[in-house]
Amino acid sequence: MSKSKKEIFEEIILDILRSNPKVQIPYNALQNILQVNGKKDNDRLKGAINSLFDRNLIVKRKGGAIQLAADKSGDSGSKNVVTGKMDISRRGTGYLITDAFDEDVRISSKNLGVALQDDIVKVELLKRGRDKRREGKTLEIIERGRSMYVGALKKQGKDNYIIESDQKSAHIDFFVLPDNIEEATPGDKVAFELVDWVHPKSLPEARIIEVLGKEGSNEANLLSILAENQIKVGFPEEVEAYAENISEEVPEEEIMRRHDIRDKTVFTIDPEDAKDFDDAISIEMLDNGHYYLGVHIADVTHYMPRETTLDEEAYKRGTSVYLVDRVIPMLPEKLSNGVCSLRPHEDKLAYSCFMEIAPNGTLIDHTIEETVIHSDHRFTYEQAQEVIDGGQNEYSMEVNMAAKLAHVLLDKRFREGSINFDTPEPIFVLDDNGKPIDVKLKERLFAHRLVEECMLMANRTVAKHVKMMRRRSSKKTTKDLFPFFYRIHDQPDLEKLKNIEENVQPFGINFHIDSPTVSSKAINMLLEEIEDTSLELTVNDLMLRAMAKAEYSPNNIGHFGLGFENYAHFTSPIRRYPDVVVHRLLKSYAAGKPGYSYEELKKIGSHCSEQERAAIDAERDSVKLKQVEYLSQHLGEEFPGVISGIMSSGIFVDLKDIHCEGMIRVSDLDDDYYEYDEKRHCLIGRNHGKKYQLGKEMRVKVVRTDVKARQIDLELVDDGE
Known part of the structure; x- marks a missing residue:
C-alpha cells in the first residue's frame, strides 16, 4: 500500500x-x-x-x-551508537573511521543520509552484513568536514544549474540557484561551499565561491587539486597589506642587538628555480681540528609577531604547497621571496645554530643566536655538485669542507639507525600551456645530501638544546617545563611489514618480522639487498607505506626513520609553520620567558600535521595528473614495467621510465582464468599455473587514460616468459 x-x-x-x-x-x-x-x-x-x-x-x-523532541531513551550513550569520520568511496558507499573499532563501519548508500566526505558523524550500528562486516546508518552530522568542494557547472533547462562534483570531492551532485553562481558560466570548473542539504532524496544546495577555469584546462585541473585538498591560493587583502608594510631595510639598532657575522663566508645551495631561500651555511676548521658549522635560518618570527593577521593566516595554511608547476606559499611573496629570503649580497636577519663537530661527527658544543648575515654566493645544486666533483670556484674550499663533513654525518647516521630511503622523483618538462612534453627521473646529487645533512644536524641540535636546558633545571617534571615542539615518527605498521616479508620470500630474501618491534638495521639490510633489482622501486614504496606518518607534537617519542631520540624542525620557517613555533620557543627560553603551553602545542601539532598531509596529497595528485596527461599523448605505446601491487581485480605496474603506476585488469588477461592467492600475494592461472607476483618485469601498452579520475589502464604485451 x-x-x-x-x-x-x-x-x-x-x-x-x-x-x-x-x-x-x-x-x-x-x-x-x-x-x-x-x-x-x-x-x-x-x-x-x-x-x-x-x-x-x-x-x-x-x-x-x-x-x-529531546531523546529520553539515552541513545547517545548506547553501545549501538558510535562517532567517527566519514570516508565515501567512488561507488557511494560510506566507511566510518572510528576509534571504537579497529575496522571501519560500512554504511550503504541508502543509509548515508546527508553525510558528505570527511564529515564527523554519529552512526547507529545495525546487524552485521553477510560478510560479517559491521554495518551502520547515519544518525546525525556533528560537523561538516570540508569548507569547499569542487565540480563542473552545468545548465539544465532554462534557469536550473547543477554542479557535477569531482569524485574525490563529493559523491553526489549539487544544485545551485542563479543568485549563487557569481561569475561562473556553464563548463567552468568551480570551487563551492555547501549551503544546506535538507534530505537525502533531494540534492544538496551549493554556493560558488571561486571560478577555477574552463573544465579540462591545466589551470582548472591544478586549482581543482588544491581545492579538493582544502588549500586556498590567494591571501586575504589584509594579510597582503600587512606584508607590504614591512620594510626591507634592516634597522641599525637591530644589527647592534645581534651577533653580526656579515664578515663570515656564508653561502646558499638551492634548486635552480628557488626564490625562497630559507637556509644558508658557513663552515670553517678550528685549531683543534674540529669543524665549526653554522646553519643560518631566515628569521621569520622577527617580522611575524604572534596573533597578527599575518601569523593567523600562516597558521591556517601550516605549510607551503609544491605542485608540479607552482608553489602555493605559506607567507606572502613580499616575505617568502623578499624580506625573509636569504638572497645573495644582501644583509639579512637570521637565527643561527653554530655547532662544533669532531672529525667523527660527534657534536661537541653549540650555540643558538640571533644574527645578521650577508650571503656571499648562491649555488644551485648542480653548481655545488660541479665543485664537489673537482670544479673550481671562489668558495671551493668551503663547499668541499662541507661535503667532507656531510659524508661523515651521513655514514654516522646510517650506522646509528637512520633508514636509507631513496625513492626516484619524476620531473616534468612543460610547454607554455602546462602540458607535459617530457618526463624524467630526478637525479640525486651529493649536493642534495650535503644540505640535508647540515639541516638534519641543526634540527637535531636544537632539540638536544632543550633537553639540556631541562637537565640543568632543578624541577623534576618535564611536561610543563620548557615544553617543546618535536618532529616525531612512530614505529612502522607490523602487519604491513609482514606483508613485505611474505612478498620478498619467493625471491629468497630473508626479512623476518617476529617481534612487536622491528629494528631499522633489519629494514636497511632489506633495502640494500633489493638495491638495483626489479624489486627496488616496489619494496621502497611498500616500506614507505608501512612507515607511520611523521607528525608534530610536544610529546617526544623520537624519530624512528631517522634514528634520532630528539628531533625538531628548525630550518624552514618560510615554508613550515612548525619551524616558526620552534623559533619562538627557543627565543622565549633564551630570554627566560614562557613560550607556548603543552596543550597549545598539542593543538598546533594536530593542525600542522593535518595541513602537511593535505599538502602531500595535493603534491602527489599534481604529479599523478601530469603523468596521466603525459601518457594520454602516448596511447598505444609500449613501456617497460615492474609489478608493484596485486589485487583480485588486477595487477598494478610501475612504468620504470617515469615511475608511474597503471593497472592491468584481470579481465584483460585472456590466456587463462587467474585467481588471487592471498597467502602468496600473487595471481595464479587455474589451468597453466602461470604466476604474476611482486617484482616481475614485463612490457605493457598504455590503452586508456582518464585525466579526471587520474587513472591509467594498461595491457600486457610481454611478461618475459
Whole structure:
C-alpha cells in the first residue's frame, strides 16, 4: 500500500530534524523544503506536524517553528551508537573511521543520509552484513568536514544549474540557484561551499565561491587539486597589506642587538628555480681540528609577531604547497621571496645554530643566536655538485669542507639507525600551456645530501638544546617545563611489514618480522639487498607505506626513520609553520620567558600535521595528473614495467621510465582464468599455473587514460616468459 502525502511529509520532516537535532525549523522553511503548493498541501503539512507533535516526536516553538523532541531513551550513550569520520568511496558507499573499532563501519548508500566526505558523524550500528562486516546508518552530522568542494557547472533547462562534483570531492551532485553562481558560466570548473542539504532524496544546495577555469584546462585541473585538498591560493587583502608594510631595510639598532657575522663566508645551495631561500651555511676548521658549522635560518618570527593577521593566516595554511608547476606559499611573496629570503649580497636577519663537530661527527658544543648575515654566493645544486666533483670556484674550499663533513654525518647516521630511503622523483618538462612534453627521473646529487645533512644536524641540535636546558633545571617534571615542539615518527605498521616479508620470500630474501618491534638495521639490510633489482622501486614504496606518518607534537617519542631520540624542525620557517613555533620557543627560553603551553602545542601539532598531509596529497595528485596527461599523448605505446601491487581485480605496474603506476585488469588477461592467492600475494592461472607476483618485469601498452579520475589502464604485451 503506497504512503499518503501526509505520511511522506512526516517521514521527511523526521529525517531532516534527526539530521539537525538542535535546529529549530520555521514553518515557512518547511514549506520551501517540501515544495508545498496550494491549500491541500498546506493542510497536509499542518496535519503531519500535529501528528508528530501528538506522538511526542517533535516540540513546537515560537512563531510556528518545530524542533526534534529531546531523546529520553539515552541513545547517545548506547553501545549501538558510535562517532567517527566519514570516508565515501567512488561507488557511494560510506566507511566510518572510528576509534571504537579497529575496522571501519560500512554504511550503504541508502543509509548515508546527508553525510558528505570527511564529515564527523554519529552512526547507529545495525546487524552485521553477510560478510560479517559491521554495518551502520547515519544518525546525525556533528560537523561538516570540508569548507569547499569542487565540480563542473552545468545548465539544465532554462534557469536550473547543477554542479557535477569531482569524485574525490563529493559523491553526489549539487544544485545551485542563479543568485549563487557569481561569475561562473556553464563548463567552468568551480570551487563551492555547501549551503544546506535538507534530505537525502533531494540534492544538496551549493554556493560558488571561486571560478577555477574552463573544465579540462591545466589551470582548472591544478586549482581543482588544491581545492579538493582544502588549500586556498590567494591571501586575504589584509594579510597582503600587512606584508607590504614591512620594510626591507634592516634597522641599525637591530644589527647592534645581534651577533653580526656579515664578515663570515656564508653561502646558499638551492634548486635552480628557488626564490625562497630559507637556509644558508658557513663552515670553517678550528685549531683543534674540529669543524665549526653554522646553519643560518631566515628569521621569520622577527617580522611575524604572534596573533597578527599575518601569523593567523600562516597558521591556517601550516605549510607551503609544491605542485608540479607552482608553489602555493605559506607567507606572502613580499616575505617568502623578499624580506625573509636569504638572497645573495644582501644583509639579512637570521637565527643561527653554530655547532662544533669532531672529525667523527660527534657534536661537541653549540650555540643558538640571533644574527645578521650577508650571503656571499648562491649555488644551485648542480653548481655545488660541479665543485664537489673537482670544479673550481671562489668558495671551493668551503663547499668541499662541507661535503667532507656531510659524508661523515651521513655514514654516522646510517650506522646509528637512520633508514636509507631513496625513492626516484619524476620531473616534468612543460610547454607554455602546462602540458607535459617530457618526463624524467630526478637525479640525486651529493649536493642534495650535503644540505640535508647540515639541516638534519641543526634540527637535531636544537632539540638536544632543550633537553639540556631541562637537565640543568632543578624541577623534576618535564611536561610543563620548557615544553617543546618535536618532529616525531612512530614505529612502522607490523602487519604491513609482514606483508613485505611474505612478498620478498619467493625471491629468497630473508626479512623476518617476529617481534612487536622491528629494528631499522633489519629494514636497511632489506633495502640494500633489493638495491638495483626489479624489486627496488616496489619494496621502497611498500616500506614507505608501512612507515607511520611523521607528525608534530610536544610529546617526544623520537624519530624512528631517522634514528634520532630528539628531533625538531628548525630550518624552514618560510615554508613550515612548525619551524616558526620552534623559533619562538627557543627565543622565549633564551630570554627566560614562557613560550607556548603543552596543550597549545598539542593543538598546533594536530593542525600542522593535518595541513602537511593535505599538502602531500595535493603534491602527489599534481604529479599523478601530469603523468596521466603525459601518457594520454602516448596511447598505444609500449613501456617497460615492474609489478608493484596485486589485487583480485588486477595487477598494478610501475612504468620504470617515469615511475608511474597503471593497472592491468584481470579481465584483460585472456590466456587463462587467474585467481588471487592471498597467502602468496600473487595471481595464479587455474589451468597453466602461470604466476604474476611482486617484482616481475614485463612490457605493457598504455590503452586508456582518464585525466579526471587520474587513472591509467594498461595491457600486457610481454611478461618475459
